[in-house]
Amino acid sequence: MSAPKGWEAIRAEVLARIDRRDWAPGAVIPSEADLAEEFGVARATVNRALRELARQGVVERRRRAGTRVATHPVRKATLDIPVxxxxxxxxxxxxxxxxxxxxxxxxxxxxxxxxxxxxxxxxxxxxxxxxxxxxxxxxxxxxxxxxxxxxxxxxxxxxxxxxxxxxxxxxxxxxxxxxxxxxxxxxxxxxxxxxxxxxxxxxxxxxxxxxxxxxxxxxxxxxxxxxxxxxx
Amino acid sequence: MSAPKGWEAIRAEVLARIDRRDWAPGAVIPSEADLAEEFGVARATVNRALRELARQGVVERRRRAGTRVATHPVRKATLDIPVxxxxxxxxxxxxxxxxxxxxxxxxxxxxxxxxxxxxxxxxxxxxxxxxxxxxxxxxxxxxxxxxxxxxxxxxxxxxxxxxxxxxxxxxxxxxxxxxxxxxxxxxxxxxxxxxxxxxxxxxxxxxxxxxxxxxxxxxxxxxxxxxxxxxx
DNA sequence: TTGAAAAATATGTCTGCACATATTAACCCG
DNA sequence: CGGGTTAATATGTGCAGACATATTTTTCAA
Structure with a gap:
């Protein structure tokens, strides 16, 4: 078991809560500022974690509207196009x-x-x-x-x-x-x-x-x- | 024509230099600190740009060794796996x-x-x-x-x-x-x-x-x- | 000469703070 | 009541400075 630290830990915790249905699909999760306070980190760190989850398609983010759990888990796959x-x-x-x-x-x-x-x-x-x-x-x-x-x-x-x-x-x-x-x-x-x-x-x-x-x-x-x- | 600003502008400029062969494949490009000074931005901004390019497979980064242009332009495609x-x-x-x-x-x-x-x-x-x-x-x-x-x-x-x-x-x-x-x-x-x-x-x-x-x-x-x- | 220890260096990440921007909610007026 | 304006708010991005970490380079001793 490796315990991630920093923004990866935040990402993992948020993901766990989503998986655990603490935060249901479609629901808005707490704001960056709130999460930063809860986890005792800077907002930028939470931002990094949430941005990563958004890139993976786990959450969707919109200004002012906040961050919500993706309703349709369109997970994204990255594939290499090699020579x-x-x-x-x-x-x-x-x-x-x-x-x-x-x-x-x-x-x-x-x-x-x-x-x-x-x-x-x-x-x-x-x-x-x-x-x-x-x-x-x-x-x-x-x-x-x-x-x-x-x-x-x-x-x-x-x-x-x-x-x-x-x-x-x-x-x-x-x-x-x-x-x-x-x-x-x-x-x-x-x-x-x-x-x-x-x-x-x-x-x-x-x-x-x-x-x-x-x-x-x-x-x-x-x-x-x-x-x-x-x-x- | 849209002129990108901020970290995206940095990314675009670095990409342009790579495309233009100012920086050849395999070569090490200037450090984040140097680029930050040249572009007149904070190192964090350069970091964001280079991190993005690394994610796309355009450059490869290693601590202390620096950032180098990817030798094998394995561009990466992200595709959605929908329901x-x-x-x-x-x-x-x-x-x-x-x-x-x-x-x-x-x-x-x-x-x-x-x-x-x-x-x-x-x-x-x-x-x-x-x-x-x-x-x-x-x-x-x-x-x-x-x-x-x-x-x-x-x-x-x-x-x-x-x-x-x-x-x-x-x-x-x-x-x-x-x-x-x-x-x-x-x-x-x-x-x-x-x-x-x-x-x-x-x-x-x-x-x-x-x-x-x-x-x-x-x-x-x-x-x-x-x-x-x-x-x- | 070789190998291990120490110094140097580039990236990785964090903190606080600030301002920009998109979008929603509240408000006010005709 | 409807519609447009204004305020509030969450995210997006920026800055400067600091420390962490992985490597490479240098140094020094056996």
Whole structure:
């Protein structure tokens, strides 16, 4: 048993009271000032504890209205979005990748739309296959806006690092969105990944922006067996 | 254009310098005290900004060693794990669920193992089908440890709220893990969800604990089309 | 030369205090 | 009574100073 001290102790105590139903879901809990007095600490310490609980979704806070126990415990999970190479190597497997395509072309309207680009805009289209221990691991289909790129072009076919890794090091994004879904493998994907068409693939789609400028839209289709894991 | 002030301005400026490569990945950035002097703010303000960046994975901090730009830009995504009913109703759809099974039985060894229970232990086994606008939405398969439950049993068949929602309100967990994957629908799942066997399902598996006591292990299989989405 | 002890240093956190800001509650007037 | 203005209040954030703690660096002795 470790007895937390400081703001973590406050957080733990508040959480315990919530778990114990001393403070019911939806109810307003005492103000920072009151709690600070009760626990004999400064208000800033209570603030730190409550802010943390709010970040976790345990309580909701609004100025003047006070802090209340979240009615709908939407606990939040934080998950890491790793670079594929490190993800593979982190499991002790050998990482390789192969650039399948690298062309400059007009994207389908849906892609241009998602990136907020004019229909006529031309983008780099890159398709990459990533391997773990020689087996297909991830099929990547990426549209890349040349505007924010240094040199206006992605690295050549012969590059030693993957597009994603290059991007991550050379074009920082300020904003993005990401979605996770399950999809049936299409013909082409299945062929590349060495699986049967229709197999269940874990798919991540990500869009990133540097300020107002769209950088890239990428679809990552993982070979069967892939699993994203995190702690709550 | 909004000009952030206070600690957010500090965070933005530090982030900008990192993005601009003024401070390269892996490099140590100036100390809190130095930055505080440069920006003309208190050290606590710089601390708040850097702490936030550390939480996002942009920098790594260690006492005495200082703050350095993260080498592996593992940006972290925070995603909400909502209660199904609210998720459905939030889209303006009608929510229903049907409890398919509710028995007290010994789980398969793999389940007992995952929960850290003795092989002979008996658990509640609950299978629930959730609907959105009358269409199958989510197939839930849950093993539930009676020990931490009030009344030692989950609500009866006739309950108006789903097991998950009941749990979330009555048995707070202190720890858990969660994983996301794509799996092919099995015969039973496919039948319940009204889809073809083998279809790609988005699957969430979650285990939760209250201290040392395992609470539940649940497998959520979402009907095709489901998508988890979040911002970066 | 090596290893242990001591000093130095950057972050982690706390305390009090102050002011800013959002939001609710109270008030007053037409 | 309704509606808009004003006051009250809880959180959000800031500041300066202090001590705690984890590491690294330096020092000194065997």
């Amino acid at each position: 594929t190479r490190l993800e593979v190597e982190g499991r002790g497997q050998r990482y390789e990748f192969r650039l399948l395509e690298r062309v400059f072309a007009a994207p389908p309207p849906v892609v241009a739309g998602r990136l907020g680009l004019a229909p006529g805009a031309r983008l780099w289209h890159l398709r990459t296959l990533h391997f773990a221990d020689g087996r297909p691991y991830l099929y990547e289909d990426r549209w890349l806006n040349p505007a924010p790129l240094p040199g206006r072009a992605p690295p050549a076919e012969a590059a030693q690092i993957s597009i994603n890794e290059w991007l991550v090091r050379n074009v920082a994004y300020t904003f993005g969105d990401i979605s996770f879904s399950a999809e049936a493998a299409g013909e082409a994907e299945a062929a590349h990944l060495g699986i049967a068409p229709g197999a269940a693939l874990f798919v991540i789609e990500r869009t990133t922006w540097a300020g107002e400028v769209p950088i890239t839209l990428v679809r990552l289709a993982y070979a069967p067996g892939y699993r994203l894991h995190t702690l709550l | 199904t009913r609210l998720e459905v109703e939030g889209r303006g759809q009608r929510y229903e669920f049907r409890l398919l099974e509710r028995v007290f039985a010994a789980p398969p060894p793999v389940v007992a193992g995952r929960l850290g229970l003795a092989p002979g232990a008996r658990l509640w086994h609950l299978r629930t089908l959730h609907f959105a606008d009358g269409r199958p939405y989510l197939y839930e398969d849950r093993w539930l440890n009676p020990a931490p439950l009030p009344g030692r049993a989950p609500p009866a068949e006739a309950a108006q709220i789903s097991i998950n929602e009941w749990l979330v309100r009555n048995v707070a967990y202190t720890f858990g893990d969660i994983s996301f994957s794509a799996e092919a629908a099995g015969e039973a799942e496919a039948a319940h969800l009204g889809i073809a066997p083998g279809a790609a399902l988005f699957v969430i598996e979650r285990t939760t604990w209250a201290g040392e006591v395992p609470i539940t292990l649940v497998r959520l299989a979402y009907a095709p089309g489901y998508r988890l989405h979040t911002l970066l």
